[in-house]
Amino acid sequence: MSVPREVTRHEDAIPQLADVNVPDELKTWIEQRMAMYPDPKSATIPCLMQAQKLHGWLSPDAVRQVAAVMRVTPAYLVSVASFYDMFELQERGRHTIYMCTNISCMLRGADAVMAELEAAVGVSDGDVSDDGIFLRRFECLGACDIAPMASVDGVYVGPLTVDDAKQLVEDLRAERDVLPAKHLTKRPVAATFWSGGAPAGSGAGEA
Amino acid sequence: MNDDVKRDEATARAGDVADQSGKSSVGETVRPGEDNVVTDQAAVAIEEPRLQYQSPFTVVDALPPGYTKKPAGEPERKIISFTIDGAEVRAPEGIMLVDAAKYGGVEIPVFCYEPKLGAPVGACRMCLVEIEGIPKLQTACSTPVRDGMAVITKSPRVIEAQNGVVEFILLNHPLDCPVCDKGGECPLQDISYGWGSGKSRTTEPKRHFEKPVALSDGIAIDRERCILCYRCVRFSQEVSEDYQLVLLDRGAGAHVGTFDGSQYIAPFSGNVIELCPVGALTSRAYRFRARPWDIEQGGSVCTLCPAQCNVSYTVRDDKVMRTLARDNNAVDDGWLCDKGRFAYQAWESEARITTPLVRQGDKLLPARWDHALDVAAAALKKSGERTAALAGGATTNEEAWLLRRLMLEGLNSPHIDSRRGGKLSLDVARTLTQPALTVSVPDIEWADAVLVLDSEPVDDMPILDLRLRKGVRRNGMKLAIATPRPSSLDANTALVARYAPGYAGAFAQAVQAELDGSGDVDDYAARAGADAADVRAVAALLKGAERPVILWSERMLYTTAGAAPAQALCNIADRLGVGEREGAGLMQIPIQANGRGLREVGFLPNIGPGLTDGQPGRTGMSSDEIAAALGSDISALITVNVDPIVEYPNGRTWAAALAKAPTVIAFSTWLDPATALHADVVFPAEVGPEKEGTVTHPDGRIQRLRQTVERAGEVNAGWWVVGELAKRLGLDLGVKIANQATAQIAAGVPIYEGITTTEIGGTGVRWQERGAASNLPAPDATTFLLEAPPAAPQPNGRLRLGDFKSLWSGGEVVNAATLRALASGPRRVELSPVDGHRLGVASGDTVTLKTESGELSALVALRDAVPAGAAFLMTDERDGNEALRAALAGAPELIEVVK
Amino acid sequence: MDELLFQDIDEPGLNTIEVYERRGGYETLKKALRELDGEQVLAELQASGVRGRGGAGFAMGTKAGFLPKGTMDKYLCCNADESEPGTFKDRELMQKNPHQLVEGIILASYAAGINKAFIYIRGEYDAQASILEAAVREAYEHGHLGENIHGSGFGVSLVVHRGAGAYICGEETALLDSLEGKRGNPRLKPPFPANAGLFQGPTLINNVETLSNVSHIVKHGGEWYAKIGTEKSTGTKLVSVSGCVQRPGNYEIELGIPAREIIFGLAGGPLPGREIKAWFPGGSSSPLLTPDEFDLPYDFDSIAGAGSMLGSGAIIVIDDSVSIVDVALRTASFYKHESCGKCTPCREGTNWTTKMLQRVADGDATPMDLDLIAGVQQQIMGNCLCVLGDAMAMPVSSMVNKFRDEFEAHLEAARASRTPLADAPAKLDLVGGLVPGVIA
Structure with missing residues (x-):
């Protein structure tokens, strides 16, 4: 039984700002976010997400930075972070693909699309490719109307065919807009959509 | 548990x-x-x-x-x-x-x-x-x-x-019950x-983790056995609030862990072992040492600090194998600090003194009891009324009582002290001891406002830290912390006030001035180095409360301000009218584990047992006076569980004084500097589970220590040693078993009148709640007129020096395998980031601290909450050297910090 | 029926305050602040009979009425953590008409004397959260949010708070913990949020769709609203239809129309050449219904009467090309993934069920295992801290019971195709692979 890590003093459980080099921008962001709540601890999830955006993942250093500004222990933060699916406590790539494989997407062929994505990215579920594409199966993303679908760097695309999967990865590697014709935000409500109402480019709900 | x-x-x-x-x-x-x-x-x-x-x-x-x-x-x-x-x-x-x-x-x-x-x-x-x-x-x-x-x-x-x-x-x-440490005392088994139905229907594979893994030097975790009851993580988050032991991941993958695999280092971490209802968290020190049917449990009281937590020692083959909490809500609420939990390891260590030692030239050599007693008695006989005695630490009421008798009746010397400075006036002592002015521990928990003055509870009386957190978290207590150094309780407070190290008295006077207009609040606050707004806020908080409580450190009494800080506290108590209010009052946090008991049985130069008048015309010397008189008016010194070089604020004076003392007789557990360098005869002292006797909790609860194991090596009972010395001086103290000394106290200390070990029982009894409490003499004065307090020096580019003694200090820490690492590492000085920046130093840099009288080096720890202009130096036994003593000699000083 | 929530939903720029106000948006708010006191607004909500659209279907006005009166801080949490598989209606509302929601939140706050409001939106809804943030900013700029709104003396703040991926945060007390910056564990009830919710203060929690209804109710009156739908299920309902249908999507319906009209009428029925085998009437946590039940009126009580639930109004259609065994496994593994782990029956029960269903899917099981699976569901149901355990136990139980034949056929087919031991490959990893259920 080996004892991990060096001994610390209990007074040092919360990292000191003086010892942690927090980027000014992140520090300001966290301080402003904390001020939005009656209890500053409420800002935990948004602040962790901001640090994750900055660092690409919640590295131990990223966690320490948030901890020093928020005056909480890093353990508290990883406890929270590890509860939520969108926090990455392992290093991940520049791009993230969440492929929905829940019931509605499964019913429309999500597993085949996922298999194709794995082949195209060259990794299996939960891994990062050498060129920085992180692919994972995800539970229902709330877009069963475009099943099977995926969230690519936060952008919802679908319905996806097996061919779309290849195109999606190609677009991502070329650093261009992914499957522009299949963005959820360009799609009108079902009644309009299925009656042939103008789908893309109508401006409805453009974000 | x-x-x-x-x-x-x-x-x-x-x-x-x-x-x-x-x-x-x-x-x-x-x-x-x-x-x-x-x-x-x-x-x-x-x-x-x-x-x-x-x-x-x-x-x-x-x-x-x-x-x-x-x-x-x-x-x-x-x-x-x-x-x-x-x-x-x-x-x-x-x-x-x-x-x-x-x-x-x-x-x-x-x-x-x-x-x-x-x-x-x-x-x-x-x-x-x-x-x-x-x-x-x-x-x-x-x-x-x-x-x-x-x-x-x-x-x-x-x-x-x-x-x-x-x-x-x-x-x-x-x-895996057959190989599980919890087997036989496991709630899951029960x-x-x-x-349970007695049968299992599953055929699926179980979840697997590496097992066991060290969570720290003290605790092993076996995640496979964990049933995810969350007791341990709730303790970390809702009791000790250290937020270090947490739940990671979610659902069936959830498991208990720390940040990035780091150790669980927290003052109360060991409690999770007792809380665990399965064998997931086990004590590394106890693992595989015994099965429940091999052991006995013996209840006693931990005397490593004033908290005096109730413990239960697990004994196998006459050895303590572990220490468990023995729930006493009125004392410890069922918790233990890690020092109390793991200290037993130190008592088995090589470093402990287990035979009498007699000096031969510059060496202390083991000696037979008869010889050691004879040498000591001869020296005392020669010294006679020029003998002085100091008692401290875990010295029991009985030991102090018998030693007092030995001094007064055997040697005709009144020079006994259990304090570390000048004399405390009878009026102040009696006022602060008034039952109506003293709160009990449960009162603290239910107070609506508490001021912690000049103390870091986690270091001074650890379990109190948990009680305060509980009050805040569960009972809506408003907590004010007034300390020079940032406190670990700051985050829980309604307000935090800072002042210059050593000027708690001035701060108290400023609070009094705000309450009664007896002075200029702005001026007094400035003298204390505090913000006047903080002073006003503290006063307002106390005044607005129904049950205000002030917890103050005995340390306040040992500054250049003399009696004024204590008198200011008496005045504040009067202005708040706490005497008339149930659940309101004061409590002193003594420096020594049985500080209160020692004073109440009369181990003072000027005050008799039960705060009666000292004997007329026989006022003894205080510890300060003894130091000054060593080698002249005092020729022999007895120290019982106290090392003045290390523990007293004027350690350097003591080091010089002891060098001049013809005879020093020490009752000691460890070869502390005073013992090692100056003792002529050393009597090995008993430790916790070996002791029989009583101690008095800071809230007046008389508690009983009960012997659980045979004394180590040649160790003899303290009361027996004092009795033997007395016998050789021609005095029969009349004590053949420990209980007889308790009976003498019951007869000789008016406020403890009639107390018996039966009455004390397993959970103790507060003397204030007994009829004999009325035997406390009334003070002549309960309020005092004070002059303006002394002013803290202005830093002017230098830094105000404060010191603190960590919980992780003392022979019990450095000699216990589980705790040793906590006390190791270089000397630490805490600076504010502002000063760190100004001086061009970062955490981990080595700096030199300079005063008029000396210099020493220390490792910098920058802490965001340290106020600019102050430096806090951690001191402990390892620092019993001239350089540090020089730097800290006397009252708080300004220091220069050089990279 | 006229559309209420979806009225001109695809009008370009409706998500901006300019278009929303041009269409009369925030007029109801101004009028209410001018002419009605909070109690009167509350009375309209109560009169409307509108029931919560998040899943439980509790009357919204009644819930708002539970909040204590007084001047303490009171909170509103808009539950925008839409995560129930098959549900995607709130996403559409937030993305396309965010101000309808914001106005509803302000009015609901006014009704219940609330001064601090939050929208807890699931982190995956990145685009929708950005739209909401912009809308909230605009509402502040136009004086609809903040202190002393339109000189009424009433003020409320609104913060958009993003989650980070946890289905359980849709459970109202888990949402509160998450919003307080903790792990999203459900709390014990009582105390109920109306008494001690967010930051231990009185808290009203409502779903996006529910709150999006508020401005319409206040505008037209509760009585008017109550006339839409059935007596006990008033108003319109957004229904998300997905799975094996021709036209998946969100449809706004009047509660009480036959389910057949939704599945076959609006959603176009099964895909060509396919037959519908089963359907979830209210998200993946609702017990499966069969084609026999297409003519049920689609409202809270009728669906409950058939032993299922309307839930969040998400119909997932399963056709004959799909194995119920796969659906059961997928359902169970979802809830296993999403169980917070706090209480024993849910944490262990979802995990155990998933392992057993995996074995069934792999063909390594016997019909006795089906009995065990059904039994374990009984052991979960009603014994958990929150409803997540039940959310798995109910549908899984319904699948195993209603489609027992299909499960048994699946196992029998697997048994028949199993390689006889004599023909098995020479090298066998006995512990790791072949013998299922050996405790390694």
């Missing part, structure tokens, strides 16, 4: 037998499924094919252990009646059904429920019961009992749910046996 021991204690309390015998056997009292089942439950066992588990827990006290009365702030509960399995039961309204059921002798099984951890969480679902009128089963741990409620705990539905939960819990449990 483990249930068997708890039950054992409950049984012991009920029978009051173990209290007196000093020992009781876990193995004999409660083994589920043995005698206790057969007698009452035979009929049931015949009807029911499966064995029924019957808890031995049938007696429930109306008040928690240690409580003699309900604290003033705690709400009243009326008694209601409800039925459980058809039987009518009376219980206090609103307590949880799990507890209410015990009033009817019914045990409802629980894993996650532990009221000490705060509000129930209802997570394990083990306690599901049926309540008439509610369709779904309810968790008995979270359902408050109401009048007329009908509860069913044995219906088929309930039994099915209980079987189901046990089955679920065992799905992933390795069932509950599986008593409430």
Whole structure:
């Protein structure tokens, strides 16, 4: 039984700002976010997400930075972070693909699309490719109307065919807009959509 | 805490037998499924094919252990009646059904429920019961009992749910009981046996983790055994609030861990071992050392600090194998600090003195008792009334009483002291001792406003830290912290005030001035180095409270301000009218574990037993005066459990004085500097589990130490050694067993009049709550006119120096394997980031601290909360060197910090 | 029926305050602040009979009425953590008409005397959260949010708070813990949020769709609203239809129309050449219904009467090309993934069920295992801290019971195709692979 890590003093459980080099921008962001709540601890999830955006993942250093500004222990933060699916406590790539494989997407062929994505990215579920594409199966993303679908760097695309999967990865590697014709935000409500109402480019709900 | 021991204690309390015998056997009292089942439950066992588990827990006290009365702030509960399995039961309204059921002798099984951890969480679902009128089963741990409620705990539905939960819990449990340290004292075993179906239907693979993994030097974690009851992480988050032991991941993958695999280093971490209801968290020091049937439990009191927590030593083959908490809500609330929990290892260490030592030239050599006693007695005889004595630390009331008699009657010397400065006036001492002005520990928990003045509880009296956190978290207490150094309680406070190190007295006078207009608040605050707004806020908080409490450190009495800080406290108590209010008052946090007891039995130069007048014309020298007189008017010094070089603020003076002393006789556990360098005769001192006697808690609770193991090596009882010395001086102290000394105290200390060990029992008794309390002499004056306080020096580019002694110091820490690492590492000085930036230093840099009288080096720790212009130096035994003593000599000074 | 929530939903720029106000948006708010006191607004909500659209279907006005009166801080949490598989209606509302929601939140706050409001939106809804943030900013700029709104003396703040991926945060007390910056564990009830919710203060929690209804109710009156739908299920309902249908999507319906009209009428029925085998009437946690039940009126009570639930109004259609065994496994593994782990029956029960269903899917099981699976569901149901355990136990139980034949056929087919032991490959990893259920 080996004892991990060096001994610390209990007074040092919360990292000191003086010892942690927090980027000014992140520090300001966290301080402003904390001020939005009656209890500053409420800002935990948004602040962790901001640090994750900055660092690409919640590295131990990223966690320490948030901890020093928020005056909480890093353990508290990883406890929270590890509860939520969108926090990455392992290093991940520049791009993230969440492929929905829940019931509605499964019913429309999500597993085949996922298999194709794995082949195209060259990794299996939960891994990062050498060129920085992180692919994972995800539970229902709330877009069963475009099943099977995926969230690519936060952008919802679908319905996806097996061919779309290849195109999606190609677009991502070329650093261009992914499957522009299949963005959820360009799609009108079902009644309009299925009656042939103008789908893309109508401006409805453009974000 | 483990249930068997708890039950054992409950049984012991009920029978009051173990209290007196000093020992009781876990193995004999409660083994589920043995005698206790057969007698009452035979009929049931015949009807029911499966064995029924019957808890031995049938007696429930109306008040928690240690409580003699309900604290003033705690709400009243009326008694209601409800039925459980058809039987009518009376219980206090609103307590949880799990507890209410015990009033009817019914045990409802629980894993996650532990009221000490705060509000129930209802997570394990083990306690599901049926309540008439509610369709779904309810968790008995979270359902408050109401009048007329009908509860069913044995219906088929309930039994099915209980079987189901046990089955679920065992799905992933390795069932490795034969090699599990918890085996035999495991609630999971008991509950599986008593409430499980006895068979498993799963064929799936179990979850696997590396096992066991070290969580720290003290704790091992076996995640496979964990049943995710969350007790440990709730402790870390809701009791000790260190937020270091946490739950990681979610759902079936959830597991207990720390940040990035780091160690769980926190002052109270060891409590999670006792909280764990399975073998997931075990003590690395105790692992595989014994099985429950190999051991005995012996109750006593920890005397490593003034908190005097009640402990239960696990003994095997006359050796302490572990230390467990022995719930006494009036003292410790059932918690222990890690120092108290693991210190027993040190008592077995090589470093401990276990034979008498006599100096030969520059060496201390082991000696036979007769020889050592003869040498010491001869020196004392020669020194006669030019002998002085100092007592400290864990010295019992009995030892102090006998030594006092030896000094007064045997040597005709009144030069005895248990304080570390000049004399405290009789009026101040009596005023601050008034029962009406003193709060009990439970009073603190229920106070609506508490001021902590000049103390870091986690270092000075650790368990108090938890009590304060509990008050804030659960009872809405408003906490004010007034300290020079940032406190670990700052985050819990209603307000934080800082002042210059050593100027707590000036701060108190400023608060008084705000309360009664006796001075210029702005001026006084400036003299204290404090913000006047903070002073006003503290005063307003105390004034606005119904039950204000002030916890103040004895340290305040040892500054250049003399008696003024104590007098200011008397004045504040008067202005707040705490004497007339139940649950309001003051409590001193003594520096030494039995500081209060030593003073109350009269181990003072100017005050007699029970704060009676000292003998007329026989005022002795205070410790300061003794130091000055060593080698001239004083030719022999006896020290009992105290090393003035290390422990007294003017250590350097003492180092010089001791060098001049012709004779030094030390009662000592460790070769501390004063002992090692200057003692002529050393008597090995007893440690916790070896001792018999009484000590007095800072709130006046007289507690009993009971011998649990045979003394190590050649060690003899302290009272016996004093008696032998007296005999050689022609004085018969009349003590043949320890209890006789207690009887002498009961006869000789008016405020302790008539006290017996039986009355003290297992949970102690506060003398203020006994009739003899009226024997306390009334002070001539209870308020005092004060001059303006002295002003803290302005830094002007230098830094104000403060020092602090960490919890992680002392022979018990450096000599215990589990704790040693906490005390190691270079000397540390805490600076503010502002000063760090100015000086161009970062954390981890080495700096030199310079004063007029000397210099020393230390490692910088920049802390965001340290006020600019101040530096805080951690001091402990390892620093018993001239350089540090020089730097710290005398009153707080300014220092220069050089990179 | 006229659309209420979806009225001109695809009008370009409706998500901006300019278009929303041009269409009369925030007029109801101004009028209410001018002419009605909070109690009167509350009375309209109560009169409307609108039931919560998040899943439980509790009357919204009644819930708002539970909040204590007084001047303490009171909170509103808009539950925008839409995560129930098959549900995607709130996403559409937030993305396309965010101000309808914001106005509803302000009015609901006024009704219940709330001064601090939050929208807890699931982190995956990145685009929608950005739209909401912009809308909230605009509402502040136009004086609809903040202190002393339009000179009424009433003020409320609104913060958009993003979650980070946890289904359980849709459970109202888990949402509160998450919003307080903790792990999203459900809390014990009581105390109920109306008494001690966010930051231990009185808290009203409502779903996006529910709150989006508020401005319409206040505008037209509760009585008017109550006339839409059935007596006990008033108003319109957004229904998310997905799975094996021709036209998946969100449809706004009047509660009480036959389910057949939704599945076959609006959603176009099964895909060509396929037959519908089963359907979830209210998200993946609702027990499956069969084609026999297409004619049920689609409202809270009728669906409950058939032993299922309307839930969040998400119909997932399963056709004959899909194995119920796969659906059961997928359902169970979802809830296993999402169980917070706090209480034993849910944490262990979802995990155990998933392992057993995996074995069934792999063909390594016997019909006796089906009995065990069904039994374990009974052991979970009603015994958990929150409803997540039940959310798995109910549908899984319904699948195993209603489609027992299909499960048994699946196992029998697997048994028949199993390689006889004599023909098995020479090298066998006995512990690791072939023999299922050996405890390694």
